[in-house]
Amino acid sequence: MGHCYATVIHNHPHMSLEAVIDPNPEAAKAFRHSFRCKSYGSVEDCLAAGHQAEGAVICTPPASHAEIATQLLENRTHTLCEPPLALDPESAEKMKETARRCAATLMMGSKFRFVADVIQARGLIQAGILGHVLEFEGDFRETVDMTSRWNVQPELSGGGVLMDSGPLAVDVVRYLFGPIQAIRAEEGRRVQSREVEDTVRLELSTEPGILGTLHLSWALKNNGEDYFRIYGTQGNMCIGWRKSFYRPTGAADWIHFGEGYSTQKALGLQLSHFMDVVSGEEVPEITAEEELASVRVIETAYRSLATGRHMHIGAADPDAARARKLSLISSSAKPFPTWIFNR
Numbered sequence: 001m002g003h004c005y006a007t008v009i010h011n012h013p014h015m016s017l018e019a020v021i022d023p024n025p026e027a028a029k030a031f032r033h034s035f036r037c038k039s040y041g042s043v044e045d046c047l048a049a050g051h052q053a054e055g056a057v058i059c060t061p062p063a064s065h066a067e068i069a070t071q072l073l074e075n076r077t078h079t080l081c082e083p084p085l086a087l088d089p090e091s092a093e094k095m096k097e098t099a100r101r102c103a104a105t106l107m108m109g110s111k112f113r114f115v116a117d118v119i120q121a122r123g124l125i126q127a128g129i130l131g132h133v134l135e136f137e138g139d140f141r142e143t144v145d146m147t148s149r150w151n152v153q154p155e156l157s158g159g160g161v162l163m164d165s166g167p168l169a170v171d172v173v174r175y176l177f178g179p180i181q182a183i184r185a186e187e188g189r190r191v192q193s194r195e196v197e198d199t200v201r202l203e204l205s206t207e208p209g210i211l212g213t214l215h216l217s218w219a220l221k222n223n224g225e226d227y228f229r230i231y232g233t234q235g236n237m238c239i240g241w242r243k244s245f246y247r248p249t250g251a252a253d254w255i256h257f258g259e260g261y262s263t264q265k266a267l268g269l270q271l272s273h274f275m276d277v278v279s280g281e282e283v284p285e286i287t288a289e290e291e292l293a294s295v296r297v298i299e300t301a302y303r304s305l306a307t308g309r310h311m312h313i314g315a316a317d318p319d320a321a322r323a324r325k326l327s328l329i330s331s332s333a334k335p336f337p338t339w340i341f342n343r
Contacts, residue, residue: 001082002059003031008267009057010035015271018053021046021338043071043338055275058082058338061156062163066091068338069106073098078105078278080271083167084298085291087158092295096288105278108291112172114269117244117258121230121237122176124246124257130232131249133210137229138172140165141199141217145192151218152193160196162301165216170204170297172228173214174290179207180297182312185304191219202301203310227261 009017019038022028028039040046056072058065058081066086072079073095085108086092099106112118125133150156151164162185173180188199199217206212215222226240237246238254241261245254276282297313304311 004263004267005057005059005271006031006035008264008271012268012271015275019046019051043068047071047075054078055080055278056338057271060338061150062087062158063156066095069095070098072338073102073104073106076102076104078274080107080109080274082109083171083294084108084158084163085167085295087163087295088299089292089295092292096292105274107274107277107284108167108286108294109270110168110171110175110286111263111266111270112168113175113285114266114273115258115261117239117260118172118175118228120257121228121239121244121246124237125176125230125232129235129246129248130230130237131234133177133230133232135231136173136177136210136212138169138212138214139222139224139227139229140169141215141220141222143221144218146198146218147192152196154195157196159302160193160200161198161216161218162200162305163196163298164218166200166202166214166298166301167294169214169216170202171286171290171294173204173206173212174293176228176230177206177208177210177212179293180313181205181207182310183297183301183304184310185301187305188217188219197305200301200305 006017006020009015017035017037019040020028020031020035021040021043022031023041025041028041031037032039038051040049040051055078058068058079060068062084065081065084069079069081086095095106124130146152152160157163170180182205184203186201187197188201190198192198198219202214202216204212204214225242226238226244228239230237230239235246235248235251238244239258243256243260244258245256247254273282273285277284293313300311300313
């Protein structure tokens with residue numbers, strides 16, 4: 001994801017890539033040469049060099065998000081952080097408080113909110129094209145070999161596929177169907193690593209009373225062309241990677257809409273929006289409460305995995321939260337970059 005952001009910033013007509021922060025000297029050197037920008041081994045080195053920039057994008061493993069974001073925000077650098085925002089609600093709330101205190105913008109990445117098909121799907125749902133939506137199914141299964149990546153090191157990742165793919169998946173649910181009220185998580189057999197989960201199924205219910213299932217996996221592949229299927233009393237809808245369709249009840253043919261999914265385009269629109277928020281031209285597409293809710297949903301899902309229970313979001317369980325924190329070994333390693341840019 002770091003390379004995708006670098007490419008988008010480098011090619012953006014109204015942004016310039018100033019620097020990369022990466023503790024791996026070889027990686028930093030490669031990025032510096034590829035994008036003709038400065039490089040630093042840490043945020044401290046960057047700040048000590050007097051390097052000032054308008055914005056930063058954090059693409060590091062989740063365990064380092066809170067620390068790096070706090071350093072950047074206290075320097076009044078507006079910060080876009082790849083999801084998850086943090087490993088737990090307490091850390092996320094502290095990050096948000098730091099942003100308020102330092103008068104800096106902190107925003108969690110939510111790229112699917114900038115995908116034309118998802119935006120149009122939301123409009124069609126709200127217009128009542130499908131009648132009352134009763135159920136949905138999201139499928140984010142993709143075979144990826146994570147065995148040699150930081151994702152299977154819980155001290156860096158904070159978890160497996162649930163921590164990696166879950167935040168974006170539940171954000172799409174919230175964007176389309178409203179706040180998530182309750183969740184039950186089940187884990188499949190671990191294939192790639194004994195340390196973290198690589199296949200998870202989430203059963204969710206939203207506050208409007210819509211039921212849904214999310215499939216997350218690094219070990220299985222979704223062979224279909226769509227990643228969201230939506231079922232209403234007056235029609236069905238499929239949001240796809242290449243094309244999207246809906247069909248009202250009784251209609252003979254599916255109706256095409258949207259333009260498919262493009263990571264580069266979604267990130268470009270997200271970055272433009274982020275900088276417009278910084279300049280006061282737009283209000284955030286994702287609110288602070290929605291960002292914190294995303295962290296709470298994932299934390300609750302992990303508690304459900306541990307207990308096997310159906311859990312209501314926000315039901316406090318301090319002992320479980322403390323146990324989860326203690327299970328993660330603190331680490332200062334921060335592989336993968338933080339991007340510094342100006343508009």
